[in-house]
Amino acid sequence: MKRFSSSDSLAALVSTSSSKEEKTQNQTQGYTKEFQAMLDNLEEEDYTEDATHTAEKKRRLTLDQVKALEKTFEVENKLEPERKQRLAEELGLQPRQVAIWFQNRRARWKTKQLEKEYVALKANYEDLKLNYDNLERQNESLVLQLKELKAKLREENADSSNSVKEEECPVSVSENNISVQSQSHEISDNENSNPTIKDQISGLSSHPLMNWIQLSESRTILGNGFQVYQPHVVKLEEQNLFNTEESCNFFSVDQAPTLHWHFPEL
DNA sequence: TTGTGTTTTATTGCCTCC
DNA sequence: GGAGGCAATAAAACACAA
Numbered sequence: 473m474k475r476f477s478s479s480d481s482l483a484a485l486v487s488t489s490s491s492k493e494e495k496t497q498n499q500t501q502g503y504t505k506e507f508q509a510m511l512d513n514l515e516e517e518d519y520t521e522d523a524t525h526t527a528e529k530k531r532r533l534t535l536d537q538v539k540a541l542e543k544t545f546e547v548e549n550k551l552e553p554e555r556k557q558r559l560a561e562e563l564g565l566q567p568r569q570v571a572i573w574f575q576n577r578r579a580r581w582k583t584k585q586l587e588k589e590y591v592a593l594k595a596n597y598e599d600l601k602l603n604y605d606n607l608e609r610q611n612e613s614l615v616l617q618l619k620e621l622k623a624k625l626r627e628e629n630a631d632s633s634n635s636v637k638e639e640e641c642p643v644s645v646s647e648n649n650i651s652v653q654s655q656s657h658e659i660s661d662n663e664n665s666n667p668t669i670k671d672q673i674s675g676l677s678s679h680p681l682m683n684w685i686q687l688s689e690s691r692t693i694l695g696n697g698f699q700v701y702q703p704h705v706v707k708l709e710e711q712n713l714f715n716t717e718e719s720c721n722f723f724s725v726d727q728a729p730t731l732h733w734h735f736p737e738l
Numbered sequence: 739t740t741g742t743g744t745t746t747t748a749t750t751g752c753c754t755c756c
Numbered sequence: 757g758g759a760g761g762c763a764a765t766a767a768a769a770c771a772c773a774a
Contacts, residue, residue: 529768530746531747531768532746532768532770533747550761551760553759553760568748571760572747572748572749573746573747575748575760575761576747578762579762580745582762
C-alpha cells in the first residue's frame, strides 16, 4: 500500500535518531532496563498523542544510516521491495523511510544532473558564440574589402569610359551603327596608342570581378533573367553603363528601351 | 541569540504500469 | 485497482552571519 497512516509515519519517526538524540540515548544507558522501558513508553505515548494533534518531530537519519543508503544508491538508484525491506531491517528504519530517502535522493541526483547539463550546454554555447563572432568579424572584413574593390573598379571604369567618351562623344545619336563601329575601331587604335588606358582595361578585365560584371552586362543587354544574379553589383554596373550611354547618346529615344523597362524599381 | 537561507525528511496528488 | 514513481510542497533541522 502506498499511502501510510500517521502511525506508520510515527513509527518511522520514532525509529530514527538524530545525533542529539544519540547523545541522550548514551546518557540514558545508566538507567535500569525497567526505567528505560518506562521512559520509552512515555516517549511513545507522547508521539501517539502528538500524532493525533499536530506535528510529530522529524528526525534526521544518522550518519551511518545515510552512508549505508548512499552506498546502496550508488549500486542501484531504485529499490526492489525485498531490497527495501532488507535495508530497512539492517538500518533499523521503516521500509517507508527507505523508500522516501531513495525518492528524495533521486530528486537530488536529477537536479545535479540538470546542473551539469546546464554547465555543459553553457560552455557549448560560449564556444559557438565565439566561433560566430569570429566569423562575423571575418565577414565584415571581407565586405569591407569588397567595397574597396568595387570603388576601385568604379574609378577605373570611369577613367576608361572618360577616355572613350572623349573620342566617342563627337558621334551623334542619329548617326548609324557604322559610325559607332568606327568609334570602336578608334578605341582599339587608341588603346594601341595610349598604353595607360590599355593597361587599365586589361587590368580591369583581369580582375576577378570583371568576368562576372561582363557577364551581367551582356545579360543586361541580351535580355531578361539577369536579375537572378546579385542585384547590388548589377546595379553598380548598370549605373556605369547607363551613364556612358546617356552621355554618349548611343541610342535614339524611339529605338532604345529605357532602363525603367528593364528595371521597374529604378 | 536570532533571523535567514539551505538541506533533509515527509506528505500529497497525480500518473503509469501490470 | 493496487503499487510505485515523480513533482510540488510543507515543515523540521541545521548552518551561519550579524
